[in-house]
Amino acid sequence: MRRLEALSNTIFGVAMTLLAYDLPKARGFAKAPSWIDLANAYAQPLIALMISFIVAGMFWFSHHRRLAVAPEGSRGEVFLNLIFLLSIIILPVTNGLYGTYRLDSVVAVVYGVHLTFVATLNALLWLLALRGRGDPELLATAIFPVFALVFGTVMAAVAPFVAQFLWCLAFGAPLAGWLAARRWPPRAN
Template sequence: MTGQVLKTARLEAFSDGVFAIAITLLVIEIKVPEDTAHLWEQLGHLWPSYLGYVISFLVIGLIWANHHAMFDHIASADRVLLFLNTILLMLVALIPFTAGVLASALRNHEGERTAVVLYGVVLVAGGLPFNATWEYARRGHRLLGDTITPDEARTMSRRFLKGPLLYGVGTALGALLPVLGIIAFSLLIPFYWLPPLTRRIKT
């Protein structure tokens, strides 16, 4: 059954569901202040949670946008592709946890380096099955449709491959100085948001 060719509709629907749940769970980390007598002050103390929420929301969003662009060209799937996509989703679902750890470390001023490195490692790890999914689908135009040429597919590969490398650099910077890692992750958001949005979106 491993060679069975499948349609991608259910895979994409399941993936969209996981992305939607993961991105929604991020708001749970933002706790409602109990001391409403000093509400502005209490809301201000929540800035690490706001930071983790914004960065992680946009990161998950850009992963979804790239995933959407990728499956705009993947016409069919098999069991291997399903497995690779599942590993990707497993790591996406872990991002809300790492965002919470990061916010907690920043709020308590303890463990910031470990929290930033953990956050970066999950992003790097997520880039591996993402790239593996695309590389598996495009090799020999195995699972791609006629919406993209082999040369265009290679161009997308080069763009996708930069992701884990750049997040790896951000993680290394975070290991040296946590704020540098956070800045690097933040700067990669606009860098990676722009290219996918220029591509055709399926309706």
């Protein structure tokens, strides 16, 4: 799992850096841009970049926390981790699409489905890491983003502008974990 951790650091670092690849370049302007030109060129891609960067950072943190909780894993768990990392590698692709066509419902749904897939893989890996342990805080923290992202993705089909705000609910995962820990204290092993 230590080798997987080193690989994941590289993958997350490269994927998070590539999120900026689709930002408009200065050569795209025929002359020095006005404030309105800059806002029109950069607003959508920057919103997508910020959402994707924060989401990737959240999953990077969760991934490292999970590897600390379960420092050993089966061959199947390593393979599932690799699929999780593949879903992170694809993030710059869907981010670029979303940054260009953020208010299109089809694109917003594709982006939301991708984020939900990443969250679902993360939650599944947490379920495997917490097998036999009664830790409602970690479990709720892992599962909550899936529900928030599904809700936002469903909304993306009818109101793509609203979906971006609903996806941000996934960042409430620590609060969901805290509430779960208060409601269901961890059981003794």
